[in-house]
Amino acid sequence: MGIRFKEVSHEYPSYSKTMYKAIQNISLDIEAKDEFIALVGHTGSGKSTLAKHMNALIFPTSGTVEIFGNEITKKRNKKIKYNNIRQKVGLVFQFPEYQLFEETVEKDIMFGPLNFKVSHEEAKKMALSALNMVGLDKSYLERNPFNLSGGEKKRVSVAGILAIDPEILVLDEPTSGLDPAGKHIMMDLFREIHEKTGKTVIIITHDMDLVYQYFNRVIVLKDGELTFDGSPDALFRSDILESNHLDLPNTIKTLKFLKDEYKLDIDIYKKTVEEAAMEINEVMSDE
Amino acid sequence: MNSIIIGQYIPGKGFLYRLDPRTKMISIIFLMVSVFLLQNVYQLFIAFGIGILVLLFGRISLLKVIKGLKPIFLLLIFTFIFQIALNKSGDVVSDTTMHINLYSIGAVVLAFVIWRILVRFNKLKMLLFLVFVVGIYFIFRYITYSPDFYSFQFTIYEKGLEMSAFVVVRLLIIITLTTILTLTTKPTDLTQGMESLLHPLKKIGFNSEEFALIISISLRYIPTIFDEAQKIMLAQASRGADFSEGKLKDKLKQIVSLLVPMFIIAFIRSEELADAMESRNFVPGQKRTRINILTFSIVDVYTFVFTLLCFAGAIVAKVVL
Ligand SMILES: Nc1ncnc2c1ncn2[C@@H]1O[C@H](COP(=O)(O)OP(=O)(O)O)[C@@H](O)[C@H]1O
Ligand SMILES: [Mg+2]
Numbered sequence: 054m055g056i057r058f059k060e061v062s063h064e065y066p067s068y069s070k071t072m073y074k075a076i077q078n079i080s081l082d083i084e085a086k087d088e089f090i091a092l093v094g095h096t097g098s099g100k101s102t103l104a105k106h107m108n109a110l111i112f113p114t115s116g117t118v119e120i121f122g123n124e125i126t127k128k129r130n131k132k133i134k135y136n137n138i139r140q141k142v143g144l145v146f147q148f149p150e151y152q153l154f155e156e157t158v159e160k161d162i163m164f165g166p167l168n169f170k171v172s173h174e175e176a177k178k179m180a181l182s183a184l185n186m187v188g189l190d191k192s193y194l195e196r197n198p199f200n201l202s203g204g205e206k207k208r209v210s211v212a213g214i215l216a217i218d219p220e221i222l223v224l225d226e227p228t229s230g231l232d233p234a235g236k237h238i239m240m241d242l243f244r245e246i247h248e249k250t251g252k253t254v255i256i257i258t259h260d261m262d263l264v265y266q267y268f269n270r271v272i273v274l275k276d277g278e279l280t281f282d283g284s285p286d287a288l289f290r291s292d293i294l295e296s297n298h299l300d301l302p303n304t305i306k307t308l309k310f311l312k313d314e315y316k317l318d319i320d321i322y323k324k325t326v327e328e329a330a331m332e333i334n335e336v337m338s339d340e
Numbered sequence: 341m342n343s344i345i346i347g348q349y350i351p352g353k354g355f356l357y358r359l360d361p362r363t364k365m366i367s368i369i370f371l372m373v374s375v376f377l378l379q380n381v382y383q384l385f386i387a388f389g390i391g392i393l394v395l396l397f398g399r400i401s402l403l404k405v406i407k408g409l410k411p412i413f414l415l416l417i418f419t420f421i422f423q424i425a426l427n428k429s430g431d432v433v434s435d436t437t438m439h440i441n442l443y444s445i446g447a448v449v450l451a452f453v454i455w456r457i458l459v460r461f462n463k464l465k466m467l468l469f470l471v472f473v474v475g476i477y478f479i480f481r482y483i484t485y486s487p488d489f490y491s492f493q494f495t496i497y498e499k500g501l502e503m504s505a506f507v508v509v510r511l512l513i514i515i516t517l518t519t520i521l522t523l524t525t526k527p528t529d530l531t532q533g534m535e536s537l538l539h540p541l542k543k544i545g546f547n548s549e550e551f552a553l554i555i556s557i558s559l560r561y562i563p564t565i566f567d568e569a570q571k572i573m574l575a576q577a578s579r580g581a582d583f584s585e586g587k588l589k590d591k592l593k594q595i596v597s598l599l600v601p602m603f604i605i606a607f608i609r610s611e612e613l614a615d616a617m618e619s620r621n622f623v624p625g626q627k628r629t630r631i632n633i634l635t636f637s638i639v640d641v642y643t644f645v646f647t648l649l650c651f652a653g654a655i656v657a658k659v660v661l
Binding site: 105108110111135136139140143144145146150151152153154155164165168169199213214217 | 568571572574575576577578579580581582590593596597599600601604605608
């Protein structure tokens, strides 16, 4: 077992007297290997809060999170090495500005490995391979991270976590703010990492097209509660989308429109634009 | 880290809330000067009594004020102890032998442990500390059952007692006055009042409006900066920089990893804010109107009269007595 949530709630102190419940009573199992999970939900539904529990950055205010055998509860336990947990579960934050600080990309990526007591040479090697993994070549090593474009910064921040070589990778909205091509490049990258190494990858996203195309498991949060945990196919065939403030993927939306408007006998559950186009072609030639 | 609320403004009713911020600021300056004019501890006690009456009259809970005093409580206790121990003039009030022996040291250790345990479960940390300090005095004084390693005379002089009370009460009054101001005035009202008061300085080239704007933007951004700092700390902790572990050299590196993003983000935020202000047609130095215009009312007049009476009283005390 990788990560197990047992009735986890987290309350933030708020300006008014009552505490603000960001997540409530979440129970969830995540395997240590071979999972590719999307975490979706409206803004403020508690996705980031849930993600921060996955590597013990914040502790539940009730319930327990079990991470690779370590029981994380409300109280800090002196016996648990929290740093080790963060080496096992890598979390990439939404905004790269929160973590970049060195004057070169190489040094910045090396920060993580060095904190985990990897030798200097080894860290250097890891930095280069992590950089290659995110699709940047070694000419970037000596560049200043602050002069990179938004997409490049994002990649460097992902490389900074990849270099730690965690068993489970959690990414908070890694595709937000990227152009459509950039989104697919990043998603292909994560999928490749997942397929090559068998690492479990958890990705927070708002993009239903990506959810439908790439993932085999999707977890839905609504107002801090877990409302769905299953395959994307099951999610998009269910009737809970609207109540969870979720949208259909564009392919389904388009095909559904054609089906309803022109009374076509068409299979609307197609993942990619190509598949959808083929389906339309077939139906049209039948007509 | 909990969210930090800057300024301790707590919404409420009562005349202190209705006062114009300018009245409050001017009055408090005058009252502080008056307190410094006072000569001896008895006058200060009178002033303290008047202060309490004002609080009661303004329907401000004394508990809240005491809470505001928390950060300086330690300072008050130490000032008190030092004054008593070091001031050696006037008549002797009490002269006792302090015994340092096996039993009394043991008792002190025990008291220390009890104090630390109680502190964990109790909110009245400072009161417990006070009890602990007084407790140590009594332990050294009365536990005499074994031979002393060392003993000394602890003498309290009249002047020492008086001076310690004098200094502590004066500090108390001053802090209470400023607490009243921050407790009953919104930060925005404070800056607006300040702007209005500093306005005459425009003649010598000091732009009070810009000054007030800078202050209010800074106040507005303090909680934001704390939030951002917290996020950065978590992001770096994700990369193994746990600030509670590691050697000194690692710690330095970790602090850099916090400060650099901090500055970068502060710059980004300030540029965004400048753009947002400009896109809403903000022009520095232009005359602007206010949603809330400060006006004096009859309560302000009463307050000024009261302040002037106090001030006059203090001057009389200084000159005549
Ligand atoms: N540090 C914090 N302090 C107080 N409230 C917070 C904090 N972080 C998040 N929240 C609140 O918790 C809720 C869930 O936030 P978050 O987990 O960031 O949601 P999401 O990532 O799904 O948008 C939000 O309503 C947010 O305002
Ligand atoms: Mg979020």
